[in-house]
Amino acid sequence: MFSMALKNFKRDWRAGEVKVLFFALMIAVAAMTAIGVITDRIQKSMGEQASEFLGADYVISSPREIPREWLHEASQRGLDAAVGQSVSTVVSKGDKFQLVSVRVIQDKFPLKGQLEIAQEAFATGDKLQGKPKSREVWVEPRVLSLLEAKTGDLIDFGATQLKISGVVVAGPGQASEVFNVAPGILVNAADLDSAQIIQPGSRVQNALLIAGELAVRDEYISWLKPQLNDTQRITGGKEGTPALQASISRAESFLRLASLVSVILAGVAIAVAAGRFSRRHFDYAAIYRCLGMQIRQVHQLYLWQLSLIGLVGVILGAVIGLAIQEAIIWRFADYLPKPMVPISWIPVAVAALSGLVVLIGFALPSFFQIAKVPPLRVLRKELMPTAVSGWIIYLLAIGSMALLMWWQSDSWLLVGILLVVSIVAFLVIRLFAWLIFKLGIWLGKRSPSSVRFGLGQLKRYPAFTISQITAFGLAFMIMLSTYLIRTELLAEWQNQMPENAPNHFLINVQNYEVEALDKILAQNNVETSGIYPMVRGRVTHLNGELASDALSKDEYQQARALRRELNLTWMEALPNANKLVEGDWWSDEATNLDSDAVKISISTEIQQMMKVKIGDKVSFDIGGLEVEGQIANVREIQWDSFQPNFFVIFEPRGLKEFPASYITSFHLDSAQKPMLNQILGQMPTVTIIELDKIMAQVQKILDQVTLAVEFIMLFVLLAGIAVLYAVLQANREERVLSATLLKTLGAQSPYIRASLVAELALLGLFSGLLAVIASEILVSSVYTQVLDLSIKWHFLYWLLMPLGSMIFISIVGWFGIKSILKQPAYQVLRQA
Amino acid sequence: MLSSNQLTKTVVSQEQELTILSEVSLTINEGDSVAIVGASGSGKSTLLSLLAGLDVPTSGEVLLAGHKFHELDEDQRAAVRAQYVGFIFQSFHLLPGLTALENVMLPIELKGQKQARQAALKILEKVGLKDRVTHYPNQLSGGEQQRVAIARAFASEPKILFADEPTGNLDSANGEKIIELLFELNQQFGTTLVLVTHDLKLADRCQKQIALDAGKIKSNATNLESAVDHLNDTAKVS
Numbered sequence A: 001m002f003s004m005a006l007k008n009f010k011r012d013w014r015a016g017e018v019k020v021l022f023f024a025l026m027i028a029v030a031a032m033t034a035i036g037v038i039t040d041r042i043q044k045s046m047g048e049q050a051s052e053f054l055g056a057d058y059v060i061s062s063p064r065e066i067p068r069e070w071l072h073e074a075s076q077r078g079l080d081a082a083v084g085q086s087v088s089t090v091v092s093k094g095d096k097f098q099l100v101s102v103r104v105i106q107d108k109f110p111l112k113g114q115l116e117i118a119q120e121a122f123a124t125g126d127k128l129q130g131k132p133k134s135r136e137v138w139v140e141p142r143v144l145s146l147l148e149a150k151t152g153d154l155i156d157f158g159a160t161q162l163k164i165s166g167v168v169v170a171g172p173g174q175a176s177e178v179f180n181v182a183p184g185i186l187v188n189a190a191d192l193d194s195a196q197i198i199q200p201g202s203r204v205q206n207a208l209l210i211a212g213e214l215a216v217r218d219e220y221i222s223w224l225k226p227q228l229n230d231t232q233r234i235t236g237g238k239e240g241t242p243a244l245q246a247s248i249s250r251a252e253s254f255l256r257l258a259s260l261v262s263v264i265l266a267g268v269a270i271a272v273a274a275g276r277f278s279r280r281h282f283d284y285a286a287i288y289r290c291l292g293m294q295i296r297q298v299h300q301l302y303l304w305q306l307s308l309i310g311l312v313g314v315i316l317g318a319v320i321g322l323a324i325q326e327a328i329i330w331r332f333a334d335y336l337p338k339p340m341v342p343i344s345w346i347p348v349a350v351a352a353l354s355g356l357v358v359l360i361g362f363a364l365p366s367f368f369q370i371a372k373v374p375p376l377r378v379l380r381k382e383l384m385p386t387a388v389s390g391w392i393i394y395l396l397a398i399g400s401m402a403l404l405m406w407w408q409s410d411s412w413l414l415v416g417i418l419l420v421v422s423i424v425a426f427l428v429i430r431l432f433a434w435l436i437f438k439l440g441i442w443l444g445k446r447s448p449s450s451v452r453f454g455l456g457q458l459k460r461y462p463a464f465t466i467s468q469i470t471a472f473g474l475a476f477m478i479m480l481s482t483y484l485i486r487t488e489l490l491a492e493w494q495n496q497m498p499e500n501a502p503n504h505f506l507i508n509v510q511n512y513e514v515e516a517l518d519k520i521l522a523q524n525n526v527e528t529s530g531i532y533p534m535v536r537g538r539v540t541h542l543n544g545e546l547a548s549d550a551l552s553k554d555e556y557q558q559a560r561a562l563r564r565e566l567n568l569t570w571m572e573a574l575p576n577a578n579k580l581v582e583g584d585w586w587s588d589e590a591t592n593l594d595s596d597a598v599k600i601s602i603s604t605e606i607q608q609m610m611k612v613k614i615g616d617k618v619s620f621d622i623g624g625l626e627v628e629g630q631i632a633n634v635r636e637i638q639w640d641s642f643q644p645n646f647f648v649i650f651e652p653r654g655l656k657e658f659p660a661s662y663i664t665s666f667h668l669d670s671a672q673k674p675m676l677n678q679i680l681g682q683m684p685t686v687t688i689i690e691l692d693k694i695m696a697q698v699q700k701i702l703d704q705v706t707l708a709v710e711f712i713m714l715f716v717l718l719a720g721i722a723v724l725y726a727v728l729q730a731n732r733e734e735r736v737l738s739a740t741l742l743k744t745l746g747a748q749s750p751y752i753r754a755s756l757v758a759e760l761a762l763l764g765l766f767s768g769l770l771a772v773i774a775s776e777i778l779v780s781s782v783y784t785q786v787l788d789l790s791i792k793w794h795f796l797y798w799l800l801m802p803l804g805s806m807i808f809i810s811i812v813g814w815f816g817i818k819s820i821l822k823q824p825a826y827q828v829l830r831q832a
Numbered sequence B: 001m002l003s004s005n006q007l008t009k010t011v012v013s014q015e016q017e018l019t020i021l022s023e024v025s026l027t028i029n030e031g032d033s034v035a036i037v038g039a040s041g042s043g044k045s046t047l048l049s050l051l052a053g054l055d056v057p058t059s060g061e062v063l064l065a066g067h068k069f070h071e072l073d074e075d076q077r078a079a080v081r082a083q084y085v086g087f088i089f090q091s092f093h094l095l096p097g098l099t100a101l102e103n104v105m106l107p108i109e110l111k112g113q114k115q116a117r118q119a120a121l122k123i124l125e126k127v128g129l130k131d132r133v134t135h136y137p138n139q140l141s142g143g144e145q146q147r148v149a150i151a152r153a154f155a156s157e158p159k160i161l162f163a164d165e166p167t168g169n170l171d172s173a174n175g176e177k178i179i180e181l182l183f184e185l186n187q188q189f190g191t192t193l194v195l196v197t198h199d200l201k202l203a204d205r206c207q208k209q210i211a212l213d214a215g216k217i218k219s220n221a222t223n224l225e226s227a228v229d230h231l232n233d234t235a236k237v238s
Helices: A002-015 A019-054 A068-076 A141-147 A189-193 A216-228 A243-292 A295-331 A345-370 A390-410 A410-447 A448-462 A462-496 A511-523 A553-560 A603-612 A674-682 A692-730 A732-744 A750-784 A795-823 A825-831 B045-049 B074-084 B099-109 B116-126 B142-155 B172-189 B200-204 B224-237
Strands: A058-062 A080-093 A096-105 A115-118 A126-128 A134-140 A154-157 A160-170 A184-188 A205-209 A233-236 A504-510 A528-542 A564-571 A580-582 A596-601 A617-622 A624-636 A647-648 A659-664 A689-691 B001-012 B016-028 B033-039 B058-062 B085-088 B160-164 B190-195 B208-213 B217-220
Touching: A002 A295, A019 A243, A019 A295, A019 A345, A019 A692, A058 A216, A068 A080, A068 A205, A068 A216, A068 A674, A080 A141, A080 A189, A096 A141, A096 A189, A134 A141, A134 A647, A141 A160, A141 A674, A141 A689, A160 A184, A160 A189, A184 A189, A205 A216, A216 A233, A243 A295, A243 A345, A243 A390, A243 A462, A243 A692, A243 B074, A295 A345, A295 B074, A345 A390, A390 A410, A410 A448, A410 A462, A448 A750, A462 A692, A462 A750, A462 A795, A504 A511, A504 A732, A511 A528, A511 A659, A511 A674, A528 A624, A564 A617, A596 A603, A596 A750, A603 A624, A624 A647, A674 A689, A692 A732, A692 A795, A732 A750, A732 A795, A750 A795, B001 B045, B016 B058, B016 B208, B016 B217, B033 B045, B033 B200, B045 B058, B045 B190, B074 B085, B085 B142, B099 B116, B099 B142, B116 B142, B142 B160, B142 B172, B172 B200
Parallel strands: A096 A184, A134 A160, A564 A647, A596 A624, B033 B190, B033 B208, B085 B160, B160 B190
Antiparallel strands: A058 A205, A058 A233, A080 A096, A080 A154, A080 A205, A115 A126, A115 A160, A134 A184, A154 A160, A504 A659, A504 A689, A528 A564, A528 A617, A528 A659, A580 A624, A596 A647, A617 A624, B001 B016, B001 B058, B208 B217
8 A cells, every 4th residue: 555655645735635635834934843843943052152141051159068969969060160169259459349259260260252351441352261379369340440540550459468460351140140339350279368357257159150051061960959958059151141031032922833834834834735636536435436446445545645745845844944944044143142052853853743633623624534435426526525523624724733843832821822812813714704705796897898707707606705704814914913923023132222321330339429420420411210229128017027028938948039249229200111900100199008117019029029019018127227118019020121129119208318319320331441430439338230241142143133024024925825825726617617618619719818817816815814814903903912012003014905805816816727718619618 | 256135225315205216126246247238327326336335325234255244334344445455536536646667566465465576567568558557647648557557456356346437447448458458357356346337338348237227227238238228218218
C-alpha cells in the first residue's frame, strides 16, 4: 500500500494536485520555524546581553563565604567563574567622608560585558575586564565630586590608603541597581585585609559569578540550586534589565499570536485544499473499491499519502523557515544582538509538530472521507461519500487550534478566551457575509447584464457563496487587522521611547537645592519630567500586625521590598505611566475607608507581595517615626516609562511633615553631559544615575522587535494568499464549466469574460467589505482592551480594502481560468 | 455462478418511493455470456450494480459464486469482488495516476497474487498494447484506454466479468475491435460475462439476453429477435 501511495503522491505532485495543500503546510511550518527559531535566538542573545548588565550569566550571592567546591565545580565544568564581595564602608579624603558600596574583586570583573574605565568623570574610557591594581581604586564619578577628588588622589580606605586610578563610567550592575544610593568603588581583594574594614558584624555579601555555555551553566545551576539555603540567592541574566521585560514580552506575545494567526490561516487553506483534493479523489477511491479494495485499505492508502505530504511539507517548510531566519539574521546583523546564539532544535521540532497538528486537524477529515465513497460511484457519478460528521470536523480543527494556541501561549485560560472569541467571531462574520450578500443582490438588480449574470451565478448556490465570502473575508480581515495592529504597535513603541525620553535621574536633591538645580537645568535648556519629593521608609506592620508575622515565612522571604527601605512620595494627581486598576484616586467619597486615615496608593507588585487589599492598613517607619496609611487604590506601573516610579504614593497631607529629598529625570544628549559636572560641583550630595547607555540598548532591542514584527507580517500575508488561492482553486472547476456552457450556448468571449470577472469582482467586493467591517471591530477591541488606546477608525481602508480585494480576486481568479477557456468546449465538457 | 431472487430496489425521491427494480429473478451459469438490454431508465445499470455487489438491494437475494451478497457488508463484498469479479466501464475508469501496466497490475495485486507484473505484461500483449505499457491513460486514445480496461478486467482472471456499455464511448470501428477482443478473451479465459448495452450488435454476440422495462424483466430471451422486439416495444412505449 505504501508503494502505491508513494506512486500516487508522485503523480499528484507532478499534476499539481497537492500544490495548495503543500504550499499552505509549508507556509505554516516555515512561519513557525522562522519565528520560533528567530525569537528563541534573539531572546537568548538578549539574555546574553542582559548578562552584560549583570556582569555574568548568573550571580550567586550569599552572606557567608562562597564554598570553595562551588567554584571548583564550576571550573570543572568548564565555566568561567569568579568570586567577589561587596560591603559598605566609609571612605574619606581630608574632611570629606562618604558611605560607599565596595566591590571587592578577587579574580576579574565582569565575566560578561566590560567595565569602561576613564580618567575623569563622564569622559570616554578604556573597555576592559579586570580589577584595579593593589593599592589602587576605581570609583564611580559621584565619588569624585562627593570627596572633591580627582584621579591620582589618595583616599582613606579603612586602615589603608588607595590611589584613584580610574573612573568607572560604564559597567555592569548599573541597570539593576538604579536606586542604589551609595556610590560604588572597586578595589582589589588583596587590599581588603590591610584595610581591616571587615569586622565581626559587618554586612558582607559574597558573590559567585558564573559565565559560560548555556547548557553547561544551566546544568550547573540545577546542580547548585538544591544546595542553597534561605539566605543565598541566584540572579539570572534576564533579571539584570527589568526595564526591558515589558517591551520584550509584549512584542513576544504579538509575534506568537501573529505566527498563530498565520498558522490558523494556513490551516484554513489546508482545510479548503484538502477538501478539493478529496473531492477529486472520490472517483479513484470508487474504482479502488470496485476492484475489491477494502475501506481499510483505501484509508491506509490515503493516510500514507497524507503522511507523505506531511513529511515532505514539514521538512521543506522547516528548511525554508531556517533559511529565511538565517537570511534575516544575516541581512539585519547590525540590528541584532551579538553574538547570536546557535540555532536550537527545540523551536524547529515544535514548528514541525505544529505543522503536523495543523495538517491532521484540518486535512484529516477530508482525507478520511475519501475511502467512504460508495463503489457504485463508478456507475453513478452523483453519489458522494457519507459526510464525516460536522462535529468531528469542528472538534478536530478546534482541538488542534487549541493545542497550538496552548503551545504558543502556555495558558489554557487564554486558549479558552481565544477559542470562544474565534467561534463567536466566526458566527458573526458569517452573519455579516449573509447580510452583505443579500444587500448586494438587492442593489445589483439594476446593473448591466454581465453583472447580473455574475450575481446570478453567486445567487445560484447562496450557501456556497456565503462560505466563500466568509473565507475570503476572514483571510482579508486577519491580514488587515494584523497590519493595523502592527502599525499601531510600532507607533506606540516609538512614543514610548521618544527621542527625548528621560535618560538621566537625579536623586538625593535636597529641599534647598531644588531652586539651584532648576536654574542649572534652565541654563542648559533641559526639561524635566517633574521634580518629586521622596522619603525613605520601611514597612513595619500590616493591619497592625508585624509584617514578618502577618505573612508566612516564605511570603516574607519573597517580599524583598518589605525587607528594605522603600522610596515613598506624595502626589496630588495620578502620575503618567501609572494606571489605576482598583479603587479611586484620592476620593473623599470612598465609603470603605476611614475618613481620618491617611490614604496611600500601592503598585500591583506590592499588593501581590504583601497580600493586601483596599482598606488594609500599612505602617511605615520613616526615620524612626511611625506613619500608618490605608490602601485607597492599586496602580499598575509601566516600568519601562523611564520616569521616576514609586511602589507607594501617599496623599499629600500624609508625608508633608517629613524631611524629603527630591528626585527628577530628564533627557541629556552626550554633548550636554558636562552639565552633570556643574550639578555635582554645586551640589555634591546629589546622586546622578545615567541611563543613556541602557536606553540606547532598549532602543536597539525595540528596533530588533520591530524588525521581527515586520517580517511576521510577511507570513501572515503569505498564509492569507494561500487561503485565497485555495478557495479560488477549489471552485475553479465550477467556474470553468459554467463558462464553457455559456460558450457552447453561443456566448462570445467578451461576454463570458465580463460575467466571470463580474462574479469574481462581486465576491471580492463583498468579502472586502466584510473584512473591513470585521477588522474595525476586532482592531477597536484590541486597541481598547489590550493596547490601552482609544478607538480609531481607518476610513481609508473602507475604500482600499474592498477595492484591493476586488482586484486581487478578479485577477487571480481570472488567470486560473483563462487558459482553460481557450480549449475547445467539447474537451472541457468531456473532462467534466 | 450468479443468481438473483426477487431482487428489488426502491429509492425515496422527494418523499415518494420509486421502484427502480422489481422482483428480478435470474440465473446465470458459469461460462454464460448475458446481455442486459433495455431503454434508458429501465434499471439495467441498477441491476448490474446489485449483481456485482456495488449496491445492496432493498429486498431479494444475490448469490455470486456461493456468496450471499445481500448478507455481506461493504468490505466483505469488496473481498468477494477482488476474488471473483472484473469490470469494464463505459468511461474506462482507468486510474490516471498509474501507467497502463500499473492499472492492469492493480487487481492482480489486490487479489494477492504473485508475479503481478509478468501477468499484466502478458495480458497487455494480448490486447495489443505491448509497446504502450508505460503510458499513462491520458497518453492513450479512447480505444487504447478501453483495451487497457479490458486487460485490467481479465488480468486477475475473474470468474465473472461485468461490463457496462463497454463500447458506449467509442466510435464504431473502435467499438467493433473492442467487442472482438472482449469475446476473444472471454472465450479464452472461460469467464462468465454480464454486460449492459444499448448496442444490439453487441447484445447479439451474447448467448442470452435479458430485456428490462421499468425495472422488470420483460423477456429472458436466448435469441436476438425477441430482444429486438422487446426493445422496439419499449421504444414505442417510451
